[in-house]
Amino acid sequence: MKIVPNFASKEEEKKYYEQEASETEFLNWYNKQDLPEYEKPSLTVDIVLLCYNKEEDQLKILLINRKAHPYRASWALPGGFVNRNESTGESVLRETKEETGVIISKENIEQLHSFSRPDRDPRGWVVTVSYLAFIGEEPLIAGDDAKEVRWFTLERKEEKLLLTNAETEIILDLKTGESTGKDTLAFDHSEIILKAFNRVANKMEHEPQVLQVLGKDFTITEARKVFAKFSGVDYKTIDHSNFKKAMLHHFNEIGERPVGIGRPSKIYELK
Missing domain, CATH: 1.10.287 (Helix Hairpins)
Structure with a gap:
C-alpha cells in the first residue's frame, strides 16, 4: 500500500x-x-439548420419558440444542455430530434464556433458550442422545451438579414450584429446566426457544401439561386456560363432533367 x-x-x-x-x-x-x-461552466449546444424551398425560391432557417424561462415565448435556435458522458456532436443530434422532430446524422453537421461570453445566459456561466447543417425542408414536431417550431424565411437585403414567418419579423444587422424589428432572438442567437450566415457566404465559392440544401442533385440555375440568397442579389445577375466555369470542378455531372419544352437541363452532384 x-x-x-x-x-x-x-x-x-x-x-x-x-x-x-x-x-x-x-x-x-x-x-x-x-x-x-x-470553475466549471455548464455546456450547451445550438444548431443553425438551413434549408431551401425550390418551389418558393426561399432560403429558410429553423427556430423554436421557447415555452420556459429564461426568454420564455422568444424565438431561439434548437439546442440544449449537454448530458454527462455525451459529446457535443451527440448532444446536438439528440436535441434537434427532441425539440423539432427533425432527424439529422453526424455527417450533416459542421461545428461552427463556441460562444463563451460570461453574460450570455442569465442562468449563469454557460458555454455553447454551435453547429451548422444543411437539410431539406422537413415537417416539424414541437417537443421538449419548444412551444412552437417553425421554418423562417431568411432573406438578405443589402446589409440586413430578415427572418420572417407569418406575423413575426426579426432583423439582424450583418455589420453591427444588432437585432431590431418587432421580435428579437433569445440569448446571443442573433450572433450565432450571423456567424453561420457569414461563414457560408465567405466560403461557398471554394467550399459549396451549402448546396446540400438542394438535395442529392441540382442544376446550375438552382445552384445560382442558392448563392444569390447569400449575396443578396437577383440570381439572374450571376452569369450562368462564368458561374459554371468557376464551380464545375466542385461538381460531378450525373445526367439530365426534363424541363418541359426545350433541351433538358444537366444535373450535378457535389464531389
Missing part, C-alpha cells in the same frame, strides 16, 4: 498530487476538493 505523506500546507498537498502522484490518485483527490481551482 502506498503511503501518502503528511502535508504541511494545502499548496504542498496540491503540488504532490499534481506532480508526483499517479493520475488516478490525482483525479480521486481533485474530485473530492470542495473548491476546485477551476
Whole structure:
C-alpha cells in the first residue's frame, strides 16, 4: 500500500498530487476538493439548420419558440444542455430530434464556433458550442422545451438579414450584429446566426457544401439561386456560363432533367 505523506500546507498537498502522484490518485483527490481551482461552466449546444424551398425560391432557417424561462415565448435556435458522458456532436443530434422532430446524422453537421461570453445566459456561466447543417425542408414536431417550431424565411437585403414567418419579423444587422424589428432572438442567437450566415457566404465559392440544401442533385440555375440568397442579389445577375466555369470542378455531372419544352437541363452532384 502506498503511503501518502503528511502535508504541511494545502499548496504542498496540491503540488504532490499534481506532480508526483499517479493520475488516478490525482483525479480521486481533485474530485473530492470542495473548491476546485477551476470553475466549471455548464455546456450547451445550438444548431443553425438551413434549408431551401425550390418551389418558393426561399432560403429558410429553423427556430423554436421557447415555452420556459429564461426568454420564455422568444424565438431561439434548437439546442440544449449537454448530458454527462455525451459529446457535443451527440448532444446536438439528440436535441434537434427532441425539440423539432427533425432527424439529422453526424455527417450533416459542421461545428461552427463556441460562444463563451460570461453574460450570455442569465442562468449563469454557460458555454455553447454551435453547429451548422444543411437539410431539406422537413415537417416539424414541437417537443421538449419548444412551444412552437417553425421554418423562417431568411432573406438578405443589402446589409440586413430578415427572418420572417407569418406575423413575426426579426432583423439582424450583418455589420453591427444588432437585432431590431418587432421580435428579437433569445440569448446571443442573433450572433450565432450571423456567424453561420457569414461563414457560408465567405466560403461557398471554394467550399459549396451549402448546396446540400438542394438535395442529392441540382442544376446550375438552382445552384445560382442558392448563392444569390447569400449575396443578396437577383440570381439572374450571376452569369450562368462564368458561374459554371468557376464551380464545375466542385461538381460531378450525373445526367439530365426534363424541363418541359426545350433541351433538358444537366444535373450535378457535389464531389
